[in-house]
Amino acid sequence: MSTQGKGAVVTGAARGIGRQIATALMEDGYGVVIADIDPEVGGRTVAELGKAHPDRVVFARVDVTSRDDQKAAIAICRKQFGGISVMVNNAGFNKPEPFLEATEKTWHAIMNVNALGVLIGIQEAAKAMIADGTRGKIINTASIAGRTGFADFAPYSASKAAVISLTQAAARALAGKGITVNAFGPGVVDTPLWEKLDADLLAMGASSAPGEAMNSLASQILLGRVAKPSDVVGTVRFLWSQQSDYMTGQVLLIDGGMILQ
């Protein structure tokens, strides 16, 4: 398949869900920019994903709160792959704190990366798509926490609600340019983010054994298990495929049946 004009940028793609998304985009013939703040893990990811198609994957060091960094990653995508047709604003992090102890520092750090980073990513990708006349697809990583607040991660929940609002605002702003903007909301996924969350909750005293917090959440899932990153990818692939061309401003929850919203 030709990669001409089939470029994609995935932020937070060094590991976890972002890495799986990048892998699936490559399977579908895209050239992918692995945009991540961690050059070491990002470099390894590029080396591993590039085994089959070394010319179709490239790393860009991106702090998503920096407009210049995001612009540079998108410029690399256009130069290497002839354009940008898919932007996945996926980078995000969580730091649990009991609700009454959630700090301004945590709030600002999480909102900057998870919400402002998505706003900048949408803006810069859309500008490039409009300039190139590309009817592109912008996909944002929300969360079940954006639909229902969790006591021990209030800033994260708020930041993911912001991702949903940004998705809707951008959908309205960009529909006239032929660009669709949708989000997907994972539930509990076995990724480094959730491993760290489990450890943090244990350290906080919110759980009493490793894996307990994860398992307690998993017991609320109808399908009876937490998700693997690959469980999430099918839905994201649907969102970048032509199958979803009539969808914009929507949020798809992939939670194995957890909050039923």
Add this chain to the structure above:
Amino acid sequence: MSARTGVLTGAAGGIGRATAERLARDGFSLVLVDLTDKVKEVAREVAASTGATVVGVSADITDPAHYGAIDREIAAIGAPLKFLGLVAGVLQKVGSIETLDVEEWDRVFNINLRANLLLMKHFIPALRAADGASIVTVSSWYGKSGHGFFGAYCASKAGVISLTHTAAAELAGDKIRVNSVAPGNVATSMHLDALHEEAAKRGVTFEAMKKTEWDKIPVGRAAEPSEIASAISFLAGPDGSYLTGATIDVNGGCLFS
């Protein structure tokens, strides 16, 4: 992929027919169900264009006495029942709550909601026996928000979404996923007829009514039936394997929920 059968209601309508074509191409053998006898012709045409095994059954889905004919066709195909697509639905006679005949309310609820419960009840044992199956309901953006003059339709579709949640909760342990697709406006005769009727009700032209409705859609147009079918196909297929109790809004952005 191994042999699998799907049952699809409302299969002679716009969305139903497009879904039949899509699922046949996905590798399903299909039993198409509709009240109209025309469904047999639709089945022949879909079979001819896709090469899949597709048969049509004319049946009133509000009456379980008619389900035996569907069972016989599933048995004749001989592959496990892996999919139940509950597409059939009707619009109501447009009118305010104050003027709505309760018989019209009952008619709409019988077809849009009660029949789906009866069909689920009937087919759950076969879906469970297939060891991995999915049910997809077709709700509506009108089930997520109420609209004047459509009290019965909106409430029935809200019921479909709720029934989807309940079924998802009950059937996850049986490896049956249950999800819904909520279309916005779709360019089917059902939608265009409704625009004509609402235009008359409001005393405006059809073109003005269409513009009023379509201007509310960020994408600027109604969906093609195939665009609804592709979401149903996604939910029925392996890429949707971790989704249950979900509603996918395929509405061109006319409602964010």
